[in-house]
Amino acid sequence: MEKRIRKQFTKELENIKKRILALGALVEERVQMAIKAIDTNDSDLAQQIIKTDYEIDEAEVELEEECLKVLALHQPMAIDLRFIIAAIKINAELERIGDQAVNIAERVGVTAKREQLDFYFDYSLMGEKAQAMLKMSLDALIQLDYDLAFKVVMMDDEVDKIKSEAYDKIKKAMGENPDKIGYLINLFLISRHLERLGDHATNIAEQVVYLVEGEIIRHAPYPQD
Secondary structure, three states: OHHHHHHHHHHHHHHHHHHHHHHHHHHHHHHHHHHHHHHHOOHHHHHHHHHOHHHHHHHHHHHHHHHHHHHHHHOOOHHHHHHHHHHHHHHHHHHHHHHHHHHHHHHHHHHOOOOOOOOOOOOHHHHHHHHHHHHHHHHHHHHOOHHHHHHHHHHHHHHHHHHHHHHHHHHHHHHHOHHHHHHHHHHHHHHHHHHHHHHHHHHHHHHHHHHHHOOOOOOOOOOOO
16 A cells, blocks of 8 residues: 555656656747847747747646645655755746746837837847756756756856846947837846846756755855856
8 A cells, every 4th residue: 555655656746847847848948939039029929928828827837736736645755845845946936937938028029119229239148048047957957966056056147247238238328319218128128037037047946956955055155266
């Protein structure tokens, strides 16, 4: 009897892992689409992201319900409990990343309809770094790789720095183009959403560290190079 219960429990844990990876793949796809929409100023692509956001929301709710069911039925201990706690938190972070992709899409939907300026901030590097952070955090989860997870945490400052550069350049452009403030604010908000996307990827990486080591590094002072 006990052996059968453990077998069922193991099967349910594997199902949770599969659901996380499926949701992660879906979120990665949306982020790729959002970054492409920025590069191409494609309002149709932006609308596609917005209209399909419900898929991520539904998957997030289903995964949370599955985690809570396993907690209630099996009352896991030690590493299994850490895994389920991490899964619930990672699930929420993935849903928030999906929201950031939608936020970016909404900004692109606005800028695509406005008269373009000669000024343009190149978001390609920022998008590339944020996207890499998400992929690395998910890879760290799959491989239970502490070192890879910590690399994601250390990359967060790089994305923050680019956001600050965007702010400075866009602020200057606002002074030179006071009649285009609305357009420029939307450009700045894109940088803010990309920065938040990186924050959520960092949060996932921190959960991987917790899962592997049982160590909570949120708010910890990270070592400097």
